[in-house]
Amino acid sequence: MLLHAHLLPEVLTSGCMRVVITDLDGTLLDHGTYAYQAALPALGELERAGIPVVFCTSKTRAETAMWKQLIGNRHPFIVENGGAICVPVGYFADSIPTAVRAEEFDILKLGTGYSELTEVLATASKQSRCRVRGFASMRPEEVASACGMSVEQAALAQMREYDEPFLVLDVHRTEQLLAAISEQGLSWTKGGRFFHILGNNDKGFAARTLLDLYRIAAGQVESLGLGDGLNDAPLLNIVDVPILIPSPALTELQLAVTGGRPAPFGGPVGWNAAILNYLAQARYEAPR
Ligand SMILES: [Mg+2]
Incomplete structure (x- = not known):
């Protein structure tokens, strides 16, 4: 049911689609410099495997759109700590009930004004x-x-x-x-x-809502989440594989997330290592 042909090979070969949902600041982007280049090898591998990378951030729609363009990401994204989900028009074959169209996105508003x-x-x-x-x-x-x-x-x-x-x-x-x-x-x-x-919304509820859209489109979905802050805990608690990116908040985050796996390094270096490790394991393990 997905329109994007590049997503199909992964679904067909494994019988289970995989989706990566990631925080930006301090996770895919370096906390101090906002550099993401250390994560390029893993981003390339995900692209080749047809695994979508969903940005899930406290940044605004305008900011996130800029980073998506810079990094070359064309997938849906979650902004302002779960305040809204933005889906490129036509990304899913089915239309999204209650979404509002703005520019090239269907926007599902979840947050308080x-x-x-x-x-x-x-x-x-x-x-x-x-x-x-x-x-x-x-x-x-x-x-x-x-x-x-x-x-x-x-x-x-x-x-x-x-x-x-x-x-x-x-x-x-x-x-x-x-x-x-x-x-x-x-x-x-x-x-x-x-x-x-913020209102009664968080990254977890928004991520769960978006994962449901992927499930409607592709059937079984395995989700991988990455984050470094306490605001990522709701996201990390609803994904199948929660990866904690080390930061000064790591101990606090470990207490808030059940079964979280710390990455070996902070920022995009840790992101890269954790994803490459996950992909290497996924090649040998049958999807859940
Ligand atoms: Mg962060």
Whole structure:
């Protein structure tokens, strides 16, 4: 049922399709430099095997589209910590109910609107007497320096729809702030650089929804997930093979993820090694 002919050989030869779902920052992209070149050998192998690589990130749609173009990825992607799933038009043979078409994508919106997020963050900050600095109040130059990216990339990062990243200024009152967010019915999570306020959505629910679309199209699917932050735990907990990319959050992540396998190195070097190792094993093992 899949339209993409390049996906079919993998389905036909193994009887089970495989899908890789990966975080970007600190995982496929180096935390400091955003370089991904160390992962090119594994990306090439996945391409040859017809295994789709799905980006699942806290980045915005505009930012992720830029990285997809740079890396040469044409598969669906998940943005803003599970806020939306973007599927290239015509990728799946069946149309996706409730998806909204924008440019060349069918978008499945799962998150809470941005204005509600920023309002609740302001209220929670006031209630908890904990000052914060969110993306909405930062100039592109400030985001660029906080994230180590260009001002142009920072402008794309600020085109937010379902997730507001913020810094906590009064660190000793973090707990009170996060409790105030929860009391107002919204969620929070923590990425490599920022806390995030978001609705009742996460990377795991979005990934599960997208995997269901692959299953409708291709039958049995084995999923592999890679991530380095606490915000990746929901994703890593719903995939068949969870790979933890080492970062300062590794211990915390290991506690949050059942059966997680740490990669041997951090960032794209670890990503490359973990994928090549998985592919070598998959060649000998019958799919589950
Ligand atoms: Mg990350």
